[in-house]
Amino acid sequence: DSGVTQTPKHLITATGQRVTLRCSPRSGDLSVYWYQQSLDQGLQFLIHYYNGEERAKGNILERFSAQQFPDLHSELNLSSLELGDSALYFCASSVGEPRGEAFFGQGTRLTVV
Amino acid sequence: AQSVTQPDIHITVSEGASLELRCNYSYGATPYLFWYVQSPGQGLQLLLKYFSGDTLVQGIKGFEAEFKRSQSSFNLRKPSVHWSDAAEYFCAVGRTGANNLFFGTGTRLTVIP
Numbered sequence: 001d002s003g004v005t006q007t008p009k010h011l012i013t014a015t016g017q018r019v020t021l022r023c024s025p026r027s028g029d030l031s032v033y034w035y036q037q038s039l040d041q042g043l044q045f046l047i048h049y050y051n052g053e054e055r056a057k058g059n060i061l062e063r064f065s066a067q068q069f070p071d072l073h074s075e076l077n078l079s080s081l082e083l084g085d086s087a088l089y090f091c092a093s094s095v096g097e098p099r100g101e102a103f104f105g106q107g108t109r110l111t112v113v
Numbered sequence: 114a115q116s117v118t119q120p121d122i123h124i125t126v127s128e129g130a131s132l133e134l135r136c137n138y139s140y141g142a143t144p145y146l147f148w149y150v151q152s153p154g155q156g157l158q159l160l161l162k163y164f165s166g167d168t169l170v171q172g173i174k175g176f177e178a179e180f181k182r183s184q185s186s187f188n189l190r191k192p193s194v195h196w197s198d199a200a201e202y203f204c205a206v207g208r209t210g211a212n213n214l215f216f217g218t219g220t221r222l223t224v225i226p
């Protein structure tokens with residue numbers, strides 16, 4: 001158990017819909033990272049938050065957004081969903097930056113039908 | 114820009130045999146290097162990491178990796194594979210000032226009795 005909690009574990013939704021994925025980092029970790037894992041793209045970095053502030057964006061679509069709350073949990077919002085958004089979404093946390101040693105949650109598997 | 118190459122998509126070894134998984138990186142300076150393992154339906158677990166110092170690093174579950182600057186490699190090894198080692202293995206690179214890790218495409222390990 002990495003100490004990073006992601007909910008829900010599985011999510012099935014229709015195209016055009018909006019979903020929210022939630023992540024609770026390890027106790028004491030200030031950084032939260034979101035990654036997308038798909039068969040064709042592999043593991044792709046989406047976005048990084050540190051203590052409530054956005055620090056870096058990777059290959060995140062404009063339809064996607066995230067935030068980190070004062071209690072340090074984070075949410076990833078995916079809207080206008082398309083079939084190609086089906087993937088495993090991971091949250092990871094670390095104590096700080098920039099060494100990137102991160103602990104991963106078990107992921108949320110999103111299926112868009 | 115940094116990149117990570119794992120040339121072997123799939124490797125099959127017999128239980129008890131030795132294992133080496135290859136990883137090459139592209140980065141101008143000394144990177145931070147990681148190996149993660151992902152079991153089916155699970156998140157990524159950190160096996161070991163290299164930041165600096167001794168180029169041979171020991172990790173969990175009997176794994177080790179050697180950083181070779183001249184070859185831009187960070188290969189993962191295990192002297193005797195167990196059936197429970199069957200999983201997907203990811204090499205990742207981070208760098209000073211970066212906020213995230215760059216992952217290779219992964220190597221799937223199958224262990225046969």
